[in-house]
Amino acid sequence: MYSIQEWLSAVAAGLFALHVLQKLFFPYFWKDVTFLWKIITYGIKLELCKLTSKVVTVVDTFVEQAQRIPDKAFLIYEGVVHTYRDIDERSNRVANVFLKQGTLKKGDCVVLLMNNEPDFVSVWFGLTKVGCTVAFLNTNIKSKSLLHCFNCCGAKTLVVGADLIECLEDILPSLREDNIDVWVMKRENGGCTQVQTLLDQIDFASDRPVPASLRAATSLKTPILYIFTSGTTGLPKAAVITHLQTLKAAAGFWAFGGREDDVVYVPLPLYHSAASMIGIGGTLQLGATCILKKKFSASKFWSDCRKYDVTIFQYIGELCRYLCNQPKAEGERAHKVRMGVGNGLRPDVWRDFHARFGEVRMCELYGSTEGNLCFMNHIGKLGVVGRSNFFYKLLFKYDLVKYDMVREEPVKDARGFCQRVKKGETGLLLSKVSATSPFFGYAGSKQLTERRLLRNVFSSGDAYFNTGDLMAEDKEDFICFKDRVGDTFRWKGENVATTEVTETLGLVGFIQEANVYGVEVPGHEGRAGMAAVIVRLGHEFDGKALFEHVVTDLPAYARPVFIRIQEFIEITGTFKQQKFQLVQSGFDPSTISEPLYVLDYVQKSYVPLTDNVYQSILAGEQFSTVGTPVLKI
Known part of the structure; x- marks a missing residue:
């Protein structure tokens, strides 16, 4: 018979051996298990909504x-604090204004064209409390695209x-012809009879809650937002955002380990899903505080972080660069x-960031606004967008082809x-469309939706969502982003639709045909x-006219x-413009015999x-972001 001490020694030795084996062969086991447990428990919570037909929405969570x-x-915006009560009551005022007007009803769509400010959130939540679907417009888009956006989301x-x-000056007559009510965030309209003022109405509106039944949702698949994203059609597409997607996005900070005592810094535009759905949604999900910036400022970033005791910040790669x-x-x-x-x-920027500013845990994630798949780098390994494993693949079906x-x-x-x-090989990322990973597509056109499948x-x-992205998965199941394919490339944190640019260039008198693509510039993202x-x-190239x-x-x-x-x-055999060789040759005048020109904001x-x-x-030197660059990009 073995003594108790011998048994304890054997157990201890066995546990130590298991620990060594786990470290050697399964170094990420416990991190994977912990993260996957979070994902599963949150998924079960969402599935229960389907069974009970009672959805606790993001705005419900905010009210709670x-x-x-x-x-x-x-x-906290420009030093002014807005409490949870402040935004709740102001959004109630917005809701009461539109209820009193009687022009909106549950299910109607309202377009929101605003820069970052607290009233962006107040108006968004107020319209949601009325039961409206809200469409976020990119503040950079021009008149033609604006009119298109109204048509596709109704x-x-x-x-x-x-x-x-x-x-809106150029298109106000067209908006009025289409019976579109225009509300401006002012107290006086300056004599413009084509718009109505909203701030004066809010000032005198009641801050009492409107009936919760107006915003109540019985299905996770009910659309609640439209977020416009550039695509291969050349004009912005209205991605349908349901309660399911907003609830998943709002859990992002929590999944990465966010806490109620966190202070979140959001310098990205709220019309993007990252800032609105993850940034604002994630903040209120935690019950945390958000430092909202009108625009990102590299020179003020760290002073802001110290001033407000920031613990989490949102980024795109270009921001970190x-x-x-x-200057140090x-x-x-x-x-x-x-x-x-x-x-x-990018991995090189990631290394530089850590070397200079400390070992901040960088939590990369991957996913498009309209996509049905998300990767999250919960390990924090440098240079990867996410991590998979056997169990993750059982829940989320994706493939690289x-x-x-x-x-x-x-x-x-x-x-x-x-x-x-x-x-280890690079392939096109496809995500299977199923009941657990639905693809809700785009508003206004089934054809646009079908093109992404x-x-x-x-x-x-079978049916798969085509991400349009080239990825690679290594032997340890880490996933790396390699490149973007198709008619869209990314520049300055925005998706550029080559078809839209091509159509615009086609309006220039001396241009017969244009083929638009993206080229890599050393030291720059996208x-x-x-x-x-x-x-x-019979025509000549006119640089000033094109500018x-x-x-x-x-x-x-x-x-x-x-x-x-x-x-x-x-062109290709299917009459598509050939871009591959053009992309590969870049913009080097020593290897390209044809005339090359560059955009010059000074001249x-x-x-x-x-x-x-x-x-x-x-x-x-000419793409510098410091001082006055010759080429302002």
Whole structure:
């Protein structure tokens, strides 16, 4: 018989051996289990909503938090504190204004065109309390796109920020012809009879809650937001956002370890799903405090973090690069920031950020506004967007398939089905559409929705969401983003639809045809816009005229930085413009015999791209974000 001491020694030795084996062969086991447990428990909570037909929405959660912690700071904007009670009562006033008007009813869509400010949230929540669906408009879009947005989401009401009303001057008559009510966040309309003022109405409205039945939802699949995203159609697409998606997004900070005592810094635009659904939604889910910035400022970022004791900040990769490019200053590591949540952080910027500002835990995530799949880098491994494992793959069906970059389509086998790539190989990311991972598509067009789906992928009748992204999964199940395919590329944190830019260039008198694509610029995230154009017979290239046209009709991030003059544009066998070789050749004048031009904001023209200019771009001199750059991008 063994003694108790011998048994205890054996057990201890066994546990130690298991611990060593786990560290050697399953180093991420406990982190995976903990994270997966969070995902499963939250998923069960959402599934129970389906059984009970009672959905506790994001706004329901906000109202509960306003009752639980009414005097806690919810939003801090330009030094002014807005408590949970303040935003709750002000959103009640907004709701009561529109109820009194009697022009809105449950299910109606209202377009919101506002920059970051507390009233963005108050109006959003107030309209939701009335039972309306709210459409967030990108504040950079121009007149043609604005009118398109109203048509595709069926909105008859617009709320516009006081600082953006001038953007509507050209289209106000068209809006009124379409019987669209325009409300501006002012107390006086300045004599403009085509708009109604909202602030004066809010001042005198009741702050008493409107009936909760107006906002009540019985299905997770009920649309609650439309968020516009650029796509291959050339015009913004209204991604349908349901209660299911908002609730998942609101759990993001919590899933990464966010707490009620956190202070969240949100410098991204609220019309993006990251800032609104994850930033604002995640803050109220925790019962935390949000520092809301009108715009991101690299020079003020760390002073803000120290001033407000920020613990979590939201980012896109370009934001972190801007911070790393700032002149070094004393006390850069003297802050309480423990976590950054965002996407698009390049490995080199990630390393520089840690070396300079301390070991802030960077929580990369991957997912599109309309997509049905999300990856989260809960391990914090540098350079990856997420991590998978056996159990995750049971819950979320996705695959990486072989993709032909020249033909711009998945590679098929003899039976016509897609082919999965091997571990470590780059492939097109597809996510299976199912009851647990639905794809809700876009408002206003079934055709647009269908275009994002691939059918009969691995078997007859199946359907997958096409992310349009090239990814790779290594042997440890870490997932890396490689590139973006198709007609959309990313620049300055925005998606650029090449079709929209092509159509805009087509309106220029001397341009016969244009082929728009993105090219990599050393030291910069994403791809800068470049257009290969054919000049009409009998015409000459006019850099000043083209400059005036793109500045007038395109937002800054969508304006082509480089122009390449060609005699003809290559097309594929299916009559699509060939982009692959153009992307590969870039904008090097020493290897391209055709004339090249570059956008110059100083001369207000497209000027010849010489070897000297090219070298200065490579050196980072002309794409500098400090001082007054020759090329303002």
